[in-house]
Amino acid sequence: MCDTCGCGTPSVRTIHISQRLLDSNAAQAKHNREHFAERGVFAVNLMGAPGAGKTALLESTLGEWRGSGRVAVIEGDPATERDSLRVRAAGAIAFQVETGLGCHLDARQIHRAFHQMELARGDLLFIENVGNLVCPAMFDLGEQLRVVVTSPVEGIDKPLKYPPMFRAADIVVLNKCDLLAHVSFDVEEWKGCVAAANPHARIVLTSASRRTGIDAWLGEIEASRRAFFGQERK
Numbered sequence: 001m002c003d004t005c006g007c008g009t010p011s012v013r014t015i016h017i018s019q020r021l022l023d024s025n026a027a028q029a030k031h032n033r034e035h036f037a038e039r040g041v042f043a044v045n046l047m048g049a050p051g052a053g054k055t056a057l058l059e060s061t062l063g064e065w066r067g068s069g070r071v072a073v074i075e076g077d078p079a080t081e082r083d084s085l086r087v088r089a090a091g092a093i094a095f096q097v098e099t100g101l102g103c104h105l106d107a108r109q110i111h112r113a114f115h116q117m118e119l120a121r122g123d124l125l126f127i128e129n130v131g132n133l134v135c136p137a138m139f140d141l142g143e144q145l146r147v148v149v150t151s152p153v154e155g156i157d158k159p160l161k162y163p164p165m166f167r168a169a170d171i172v173v174l175n176k177c178d179l180l181a182h183v184s185f186d187v188e189e190w191k192g193c194v195a196a197a198n199p200h201a202r203i204v205l206t207s208a209s210r211r212t213g214i215d216a217w218l219g220e221i222e223a224s225r226r227a228f229f230g231q232e233r234k
């Protein structure tokens, strides 16, 4: 912080340390990306606010999964193994990272977890990031697809208030659509907010609890996976 008056402005030294941290993370993320490509594993970074329904979406995905490869999940939470237990019960290979005071996953944690999981060609790896709409957007994990999960109870303006998170997304999932009948949330207006932050983001509407929209969600993932490995072969 500012050494002169303590006003809260980051000092030059703080900015340098943050930049070094991000540079070191980027180098590790590049290494992870090479690992994923060599092993033929498609990695999806699932981000979103606490309680948006990231784990519930994974549970529904596992319930509907008819793909040939296995589904694996690296779970990131400050504490507990609760989400790992949930996705394991739904059929996934799961590894929990407890981040303690950490508000995001970083590439080094993913590297360590990946080496404990022994994944094979064709497996699909989800990384459920720590519930947070700010920090996870800054930390590349080496994933091939970035997804933000949001819900009507968060309000239409989140893409405008948290632009880096939505700007970084390939897919934006509006989950809990079963609640649209009960909350004031204009889907078309929300789509406009997403487009203002990121005109290229693909949008999928789901209800994880009612298992609606899961086919479309799985279709988007499979299309992204085909596009990625198709490109790799060229």
Ligand SMILES: Nc1nc2c(ncn2[C@@H]2O[C@H](COP(=O)(O)OP(=O)(O)OP(=O)(O)O)[C@@H](O)[C@H]2O)c(=O)[nH]1
Binding pocket: 048, 049, 050, 051, 052, 053, 054, 055, 056, 057, 077, 083, 130, 131, 132, 175, 176, 177, 178, 179, 206, 207, 208, 209, 210
């Ligand atoms: N009505 C409704 N509730 C949902 C839906 N998806 C999730 N929920 C509920 O929302 C709450 C949070 O769901 P989680 O899946 O734990 O959310 P999360 O994003 O994984 O939360 P963190 O891991 O803590 O960040 C739970 O009570 C779920 O049952 C949905 O589609 N509709």
Ligand SMILES: [Mg+2]
Binding pocket: 054, 055, 056, 083, 128
């Ligand atoms: Mg969760």
